Amino acid sequence: MKNVLIRPIITEKMTTLNENNSQYGFIVDINANKIEIAKAIKNKFKVDVVKVNTIKNKGKTKSQYTKKGYFQGKTAKFKKAIITLKEGQTIDMFGEA
Numbered sequence: 001m002k003n004v005l006i007r008p009i010i011t012e013k014m015t016t017l018n019e020n021n022s023q024y025g026f027i028v029d030i031n032a033n034k035i036e037i038a039k040a041i042k043n044k045f046k047v048d049v050v051k052v053n054t055i056k057n058k059g060k061t062k063s064q065y066t067k068k069g070y071f072q073g074k075t076a077k078f079k080k081a082i083i084t085l086k087e088g089q090t091i092d093m094f095g096e097a
Contacts, residue, residue, distance in 0.1 A: 004032045004040040008093050009080065021084065024091050028081045030056070037081045045091045051084035 009025035017023040028037055034052040041049050059074040085091070 048086040053082040
């Protein structure tokens, strides 16, 4: 079985969504669909998922001038998932930190 969840998104905006709407953000596998994401969340955190929204981000082209010359590259593409949980349920992102 592939690893669907890569890491949680911990930003100021996601913290606000956690507190107000019981929503959590994760970076997920680029090929994962909403059903696989919901099952992975349910199995890992033992919570009920109501809704899954996904966002695909394309890699950006970056260029740089150095002493050795000009070179171009791309940043990695990735997929984000915003998970809405059943009311009253939470995910402890930080453990006992």
